[in-house]
Every structure is written in structure tokens, then in C-alpha cells.
Amino acid sequence: MTASPADPSADPVRKEPVAARTARAGRSSAAAFFNEPLAPVIAAVGVVILVVLAIEFSRSAGLVAALWGAGGLAVVVWLRNARGPMYDLCFGSLIAVGVLVGEFLAGNPTSLAIMFTAANMIEIVGAVLLARRFAPSLNLSSVEGTSRFLLSAAVLAPIPAGLFTSVFLSVLNGADFAYSFGTWWLGHAMGIAVIGAFGLAVTRRNLAMIARPMKLLETVLLLAVLTAVSTAIFSRLSLPLGFVVLPILLVIAVRLRVLGLTAALLIVTILAVGGSMAGFGPYALRFEGADRALMAQMLVLLGYLPVLLVASLLEERDRLADRARAGQARAERASEAKSRLLANVAHEVKSPVGGIIGIGELWQTGQLGPITPIQAEMAEMLVKTARQVEALSHDLLDVARAESGAVKVELRPTDVRGVMEDVRRAVALRPESRDLKLELVCLGDGLVALADSQRLAQVVANLASNAVKYGASGGSIVFRASRVDHVVRIEIIDKGPGLSADKQAQLFEPFNRLGLERTTVEGHGIGLALAKRLTELQGGTIGVISQTGEGATFWIELPAA
Structure with missing residues (x-):
């Protein structure tokens, strides 16, 4: 409901309460003077x-x-x-x-x-x-x-x-x-x-900063304290309190920034120079005539005025911090939008892909009628491709859930040896692993980590799948677990071509395949990013040790149970 033109509490043109405009005008009147x-x-x-x-x-x-x-x-x-x-x-x-x-x-x-x-x-x-x-x-x-x-x-x-x-x-x-x-x-x-x-x-922005009631009260109190101390120093009292002025100016710079400090400098300058010229203050007994004013001027210019740079530095820091917070907020909104998009796409892809897999399997097994060998091969390719899309949709959904914080992990004592053996057996059943030697090495006892067994298995499986894809040329993959102090370390070691330092820096970025998009190696660049996020959710860390031509060792460290 809008106010009528006769309503004195609102402006019929700008639809803004007159009281609010009056308050804003009062805050900016000093700035508007200029x-x-x-x-x-x-x-x-x-x-x-x-x-x-x-x-x-x-x-x-x-x-x-x-x-x-x-x-x-x-x-x-x-x-x-x-x-x-x-x-x-x-x-x-x-x-x-x-x-x-x-x-x-x-x-x-x-x-x-x-x-x-x-x-x-x-x-x-x-x-x-x-x-x-x-x-x-x-x-x-x-x-x-x-x-x-x-x-x-x-x-x-x-x-x-x-x-x-x-x-x-x-x-x-x-x-x-x-x-x-x-x-x-x-x-x-x-x-x-x-x-x-x-x-x-004296700008509208600076005046608005001190226009809040509590800030205004603080401003009045600090300037009143400075005025009282300066008067006591540079008046007939001539109290030996000169060392107190600089700390008060620093407090004003920290609390009131540039506007408050310039007002404080104006007050202390008038009192210091005027009092010294009148023959009062700390310079009255030691100096004669114009030398008293000269000393007061030097005190202000060399002792007090540099504090203005401190206030400017703090205000510059505030501005940069505000800019950083605004940028972070924009980045978080963009990340949330991206996560929602990934989740929606993954959800929409799963249903039709499931139907394609079902039809392809019926076609491949001849339940839809007699098929030729070529048709059987095409049906097998169809099912394989559809399952790859299905796996991608699941990974996308996991990435979106992990980034949005929707993934819940239940940390409990987990047998690392058992998890790694299960993953090793599952990897060994893949067609692309039939020529690889998959070895499990467990060093010492106490290989029980505080982790979510399902998510830990997913992380190890992603690392193992990555090793099979990119390190198969080495002929073997080693699954190794060990315990150092209160940490359980899991390593997936391949003898492949290794990674350069530049590629290692980009390794855990989502959808970054390090230039291998046009090769025959299948992948989507989200497995390692998902592994990193899931590891961090379990309170662990993940990394890689590699050199070009010497293979790669992907490691996970989790707190021991």
C-alpha cells in the first residue's frame, strides 16, 4: 500500500518516507557543504x-x-x-x-x-x-x-x-x-x-559510518577525552601529559578511521599551537617568543600528523576486505548455482540412461527378437556407453552434494586392509586390468582408521581407477597401507609415465584432464576432485608424489582410530 499525496510521512514522487530522507540529509549535510x-x-x-x-x-x-x-x-x-x-x-x-x-x-x-x-x-x-x-x-x-x-x-x-x-x-x-x-x-x-x-x-560515506548511535557516542567520547587531555597540557595547567596524546590519536585512528582522526588532529593542533603562542604548555618555560610556536608546529607535523597514514592504511585495509568479502560472496553464489546445475543435470540424466541400459540389455540377450552378431556387438557397445554415462551422472551428483555439504559421513573405526582388498578385487575384475599385476601391501598392525567405510572405498576406488587408466603402461599397481604415529596412510602406486610439477598443481581441479581430452583414455576429470572432497570430509588429506617418467604415488592420510 502506497501513501497518498496528502500523507505527510511520504514523498509522492520518490515513495520514500520523509523521515528517512530527513535523517539521511542530516547525516550528509556537512559533506554537502563542500x-x-x-x-x-x-x-x-x-x-x-x-x-x-x-x-x-x-x-x-x-x-x-x-x-x-x-x-x-x-x-x-x-x-x-x-x-x-x-x-x-x-x-x-x-x-x-x-x-x-x-x-x-x-x-x-x-x-x-x-x-x-x-x-x-x-x-x-x-x-x-x-x-x-x-x-x-x-x-x-x-x-x-x-x-x-x-x-x-x-x-x-x-x-x-x-x-x-x-x-x-x-x-x-x-x-x-x-x-x-x-x-x-x-x-x-x-x-x-x-x-x-x-x-x-568529510564525505557522505564517512559520515554514515559514524552516524550510528553507538558509534556517534564513541566518537563524542574519544574526541572529548582528547580535548580534555590537550587542554590540560597546553593551558595554564601545563600538566606533563604529553605522552598521552599520541596513544589517544592511535585509538581514534583504529576506531574512527580517517574522519575521526582528522577531526582529532584539528582539535589538538588548535590547542597545541594556540596554547604555545599564549605562553602555556610544555614549551613555555624552555623557549622564548616564536620558538614556542615553532616547537608546537614541529610537534604536530612530525609527531601527530603521521598518524593520519595509519588511519588511511586501516581504511584501505577495510576497503580491500570488503571487496574480498564481496568477491567471496559472489564466488559462493556461483559455486552454489553450479552445484545445483550439476545436481539437476545428473538427476535428469539418470532416468533416461537407465531405460537405455535396460533396452540395450534386452536387445543384446535377444529378448527383443533374433539378432545378428553385429547387432549383438552394437548392443554391447550401447550398454557400455550408457553405463559410462550413468557412472558420470553418479559422480556429478556426488560432486554437487559434496560441494553443497549435503554428503554425510559417518566416522567409525574402519579396517583399512579390508577396504583396500575389496577395492583391489573389484578393480581386478575389470577388463582393462587383466594384464596388470595388482598387489596389496600392508605394513604393520593397527591399520584401523577413523573413516566412513563406504566413502573411503569410493576414494580408493577412484584412485585405483585413475592408476589403471593412466599408469597401466607400468604393468603393476601397488595398494599399500601403513601407520605412522596417529595417522593411517594409504598409497596407490603405479609405474606409469608420471606427472610434471605443473600438472600436479592442477591435478585435483574438477573437469581438468591435463590435456588428455583427445586421447583414447576415457575419463571426465572429476574422479580426483571428488576423492579430495570426500577425503577432507572424513578429516583426512590427499596428495600425490610423482616425477616425469617415474610413475605416481597417490596417498591418503586419515586419523587412526
Whole structure:
């Protein structure tokens, strides 16, 4: 039953409850900010605010701006809204106006305001171009994507702007070139790395991961603990708890992945750099002036920011694990479909083949009327071929049942000598075995295995049949059993042409006859695959030892009773 257009709980167009759409919209609102049409205007206003805050706070502390967030905000919004050259031109112009307005509002003279605006635009445009060139996916869910973004946008992009600013200030005010460059690069690189990474991590997928109530509660608690510890370290308290921050960041990386960690880095960066600039924290007593901010910057860049690579690695592992699980699920569905097909085909083949065998035997024995010798030979060939098809249908049915888990084995103490003797006698009655010497060798006592006697006989019979087909040229086949510790070992040994290492690797694959499809040796390539599956169902292992020209030894090992 669908809701009427007047029903307020549903949308008449999309047939989706409004409550569900509202919840989804709430989860993705933060991610949608970066892609909204008004994002450039909001970004420009944000740039103005961040410029004024950075300059005013640095002046109040008597230092230079140690964390420049305006560049990071502009870069991430620009990258998330790439829509062509005309958009780039308009967005860049809007950001330039925002930086210039912020400089004027902060009270900088016109020459410095224009110079700083030009330097900021060189940096922002460079970061956008480098990120598009070297990190086009903007994907922080992999170590490579994160490394590319940090190296191109955060490390390299501030260098030209820093050189430009340092030269200008050294010529205009006689400022120290190296000091000016280091101050610019550290503050701006950290702003792009921390704020830019956080902006790229805010995606619908990442927000959906933490939108679940318990995960959201865990996120709030972990970030609250980090905020409390960081405040205690980098405030008037100046508690000696700096060693606690890194473990908390690692826990956040493990539990909340990239989005949670970038938010944590943003919090700890603001508190560490701001507190150090204000004269608090572990660097207040040991360093003077701008050196306090420098140490806080180095702490964040070299001590805390590398944890982002850990979060990216974990997220990459999650993605690969999800892909592997999806592939496994598809493979299992395909295997189940194949097993059902095999079972259906085998079942449908058995009935008509049984009728053909019955008619052929009646024809062969003359019960349908007098027959000529040629007709008798043709009837015998008909029955033989039909029985081969019948045997194939039984094997197919067994393979399908084994793969689907429908085969039941009843494990009980089984006399291995008796099973092997029964199989040897049955094989000796076959016409193709009349020129072969079939020998049974049982070494020692205690040859009692924990197995299903019927299934064990089927496995040994398959191996023996395989030896008769492919190893008959050696003239003899040995059935050997022995006991080693708590394992009973069964071996079927032939003196045939042997197997190469490549063929041994493919030996137990179903329907793989190792290139012998066009030879006179009959077979369908499922006997060994069935033997392997039945052996494993009995808790045993199966394998082969062979070299080209030296025959083959197929072995089974089962737990002793």
C-alpha cells in the first residue's frame, strides 16, 4: 500500500518516507557543504574570518601567525567544487577578495595587504593545481592518496609563496630571510595539511559510518577525552601529559578511521599551537617568543600528523576486505548455482540412461527378437556407453552434494586392509586390468582408521581407477597401507609415465584432464576432485608424489582410530 499525496510521512514522487530522507540529509549535510552552489561564498566569508582571527591572535601574543587556516579552507572547498576554468576563475577571484578584505580588517597597510594576498593566492592556486595533478582522486582512504595530497598540497605548495614573502619582507623591512620563510612555510603547510585533510575526509560515506548511535557516542567520547587531555597540557595547567596524546590519536585512528582522526588532529593542533603562542604548555618555560610556536608546529607535523597514514592504511585495509568479502560472496553464489546445475543435470540424466541400459540389455540377450552378431556387438557397445554415462551422472551428483555439504559421513573405526582388498578385487575384475599385476601391501598392525567405510572405498576406488587408466603402461599397481604415529596412510602406486610439477598443481581441479581430452583414455576429470572432497570430509588429506617418467604415488592420510 502506497501513501497518498496528502500523507505527510511520504514523498509522492520518490515513495520514500520523509523521515528517512530527513535523517539521511542530516547525516550528509556537512559533506554537502563542500558541494553546494553557495560553497564559494561561504568559503570566502570563512577565509575573511580566519584571516582576521589568525592575525589578531598572533598580535595579541606578540608573535607571528603560527596556524594559517584560511589557505586550508580555500584549498579544500576549491578542490571539492572543481567545475571548469570559468568556475576556477570566479572562485579564485572570490577567495582573493576574501583574503584582501581580511587583511584590511586586521589593520594591515595597503602594501602588506596586497603582498600577503598575492602570496596567499600563489599558495592556494599552487596547492589546487598540484593536488589535481598528483592526487586527482582526493582519496584519503589509501596511504598513497593521503601521501600524495600531503606532499603536493601541504609540503610543496607553500614553498613558492614563502620565498616570495621572504624576499619582499627582507627588501622592505630588512627581515631575516630564513626566519620569514620558515615561519610562513610551517604555518601554512600545517593549515593545509590539517584543515584540508579534514575537509576531504568529510564525505557522505564517512559520515554514515559514524552516524550510528553507538558509534556517534564513541566518537563524542574519544574526541572529548582528547580535548580534555590537550587542554590540560597546553593551558595554564601545563600538566606533563604529553605522552598521552599520541596513544589517544592511535585509538581514534583504529576506531574512527580517517574522519575521526582528522577531526582529532584539528582539535589538538588548535590547542597545541594556540596554547604555545599564549605562553602555556610544555614549551613555555624552555623557549622564548616564536620558538614556542615553532616547537608546537614541529610537534604536530612530525609527531601527530603521521598518524593520519595509519588511519588511511586501516581504511584501505577495510576497503580491500570488503571487496574480498564481496568477491567471496559472489564466488559462493556461483559455486552454489553450479552445484545445483550439476545436481539437476545428473538427476535428469539418470532416468533416461537407465531405460537405455535396460533396452540395450534386452536387445543384446535377444529378448527383443533374433539378432545378428553385429547387432549383438552394437548392443554391447550401447550398454557400455550408457553405463559410462550413468557412472558420470553418479559422480556429478556426488560432486554437487559434496560441494553443497549435503554428503554425510559417518566416522567409525574402519579396517583399512579390508577396504583396500575389496577395492583391489573389484578393480581386478575389470577388463582393462587383466594384464596388470595388482598387489596389496600392508605394513604393520593397527591399520584401523577413523573413516566412513563406504566413502573411503569410493576414494580408493577412484584412485585405483585413475592408476589403471593412466599408469597401466607400468604393468603393476601397488595398494599399500601403513601407520605412522596417529595417522593411517594409504598409497596407490603405479609405474606409469608420471606427472610434471605443473600438472600436479592442477591435478585435483574438477573437469581438468591435463590435456588428455583427445586421447583414447576415457575419463571426465572429476574422479580426483571428488576423492579430495570426500577425503577432507572424513578429516583426512590427499596428495600425490610423482616425477616425469617415474610413475605416481597417490596417498591418503586419515586419523587412526
